[in-house]
């Protein structure tokens with residue numbers, strides 16, 4: 001697999017390469033931490049049947065990430081980068097000054113240019129966030145930061161007599177996999193994934209299986225889809241609607257499985273019948289974009305979008 005940042009890590013002993021494999025994950029912190037049904041209809045993205053995503057991005061904080069070596073995943077990956085709280089404090093003061101004066105402090109420009117409500121949301125989130133940064137691949141916090149500008153990563157390859165792992169440049173830039181947008185609660189817990197902008201995999205439920213759903217979602221992020229399928233299938237057999245819908249989402253997008261529109265339709269219809277509104281969101285996406293065995297159909301897509309809306313999930 002090609003690398004996202006243009007650098008790869010390489011063991012000086014055995015030449016094994018380690019790539020930053022969270023490549024196509026885009027992350028957001030969302031202040032909707034309880035469930036997906038609390039969306040209201042401000043910001044009507046009329047042009048987008050999968051407005052759930054659109055809405056979330058408008059009201060979410062983009063997640064910054066830094067390259068690291070995760071001691072839990074034991075591979076090169078990304079850690080959250082929590083913005084410096086002092087910058088917010090200074091920016092907060094500078095924002096009260098006339099724009100001309102404020103603009104002289106160029107390092108704060110990005111914080112000075114935010115809308116008031118967005119700035120308040122970001123600042124409030126940063127003040128509330130006290131937990132350590134988490135690996136975006138597994139959710140753990142033990143890691144070694146990697147400076148890509150330095151050859152020496154400070155990591156060694158244990159299996160090869162602790163040979164140093166070095167940072168070497170690579171001419172490639174990876175694109176073209178299924179794009180995964182990840183939405184985290186303000187405390188850094190994974191809430192849901194949006195695969196390719198068309199299917200939502202949610203791990204938010206009041207049921208005790210929430211931790212299992214979250215594990216499955218992290219496995220999908222790691223592209224380790226076999227265990228994710230196992231978990232979702234076994235929870236689906238117990239009748240957990242979020243898992244049934246999640247399975248549908250995997251077949252809908254072909255994430256870790258052969259894309260299969262008919263199977264997606266089967267699971268999503270079942271999820272919807274079990275009362276999961278996210279299934280209606282995914283069905284709207286399925287007919288909006290089409291899939292193997294299911295033709296695009298705007299009319300059906302909109303009808304599912306309306307069902308989702310009735311179930312309290314913002315769509316369009």
Ligand SMILES: [Zn+2]
Nearest residue numbers: 011014157160
């Ligand atoms: Zn080695």
Ligand SMILES: [Zn+2]
Nearest residue numbers: 070073135138
């Ligand atoms: Zn990890």
